Amino acid sequence: MTTLGLPDDIHACLFDMDGVLTRTATVHAAAWKETFDDFLRRREGPDFRPFDAHDDYDRYVDGMPRADGVRSFLASRGIELPEGSGDDPPDRDTVQGLGNRKNALVLRKIEEMGVEAFPGSVRYAEAARAAGLRRAVVSSSANCHAVLVAAGIDDLFEVRIDGLAAAERHLPGKPHPDTFLAAAHDLGVPPDRAAVFEDALAGMEAGRAGKFGFVVGVNRADQEEALRRHGADVVVDDLAELLGEAP
Structure with a gap:
């Protein structure tokens, strides 16, 4: 495992937004x-x-x-x-x-x-950038860009696959893996070298269906066991835990 709490062969991080990056759930x-x-x-x-x-x-x-x-x-x-x-x-x-x-x-x-980003998630995304990992946001929200800007974190991500992009590209939403697969493709990283970060059960299923290299369940709703059943490789309450920090 790297210092980011990921397998050594992971080269990209694909983050859901609501509930993972921002307190909008x-x-x-x-x-x-x-x-x-x-x-x-x-x-x-x-x-x-x-x-x-x-x-x-x-x-x-x-x-x-x-x-x-x-x-x-x-x-x-x-x-x-x-x-x-x-x-x-x-x-x-x-x-x-x-x-x-x-x-x-x-x-x-x-x-x-207003919109607040989870501090632990911001520190994690910054650490991923510093480590040279590619980074994307994958959200079903059509307001994704506005939310990221309002939270002041839009510059942390290279690719955004949101509700608007999914509609334009005719991608089915979660629990289908297509939006995550599109993000990995746009980053130039194969799915088995990308990690999915999700708090929703539908997102867990998408991560499993897409055969991604690692799936992180973010337990914002007291559903640790359900996240594991639906596909999480590891479950944390906050992404700061993957850095060895307190949330």
Whole structure:
């Protein structure tokens, strides 16, 4: 193992953003809850079963592209909606409309609350750069660049594969490995020489499916065993642990 806590033959680090680099997972969970609870309340009345910002978020939407998250959660409740189109207004009850409402809420919350990067993750990315490892961000968020800029860490990464890039290149989102594979390709590093850093179960599955050289599970939601079951080679609470530091 290197001083970065990685196998010696790893030449690139592929980082998820929300929950790994930035403290935005809670913002996303809150936006999903507001979106789904409003929809369910209108559909089912005051006795509706609310969206659980922990269990439902982790199981059905975390790490997925927005529309996939909408479909996944609604399917868990036996609900099917028309797909709609990408420019559907946020108050339209379609898959795309609900996704657009969630996105508008996230942008509002980020503007109100700002974005904070995890200090341990920043130190790790800086150490990876100093060690000469290639670095990419792989996120399903269409707002990835704005979040990285707001957090002041966009200069740490050479490649960004986000929701916009995935749409342009017709890449399926996590748990499919395609976005991570695209990042490794753009860095010029084969998958078995790249490490994936993820906090979502869908991201663990993507790392395993892509046959990456090493998969690091970041345990932000008290799900260490689940991260291991879904593909993590090692699980840490903070990336600083891989440097031998306290978070």
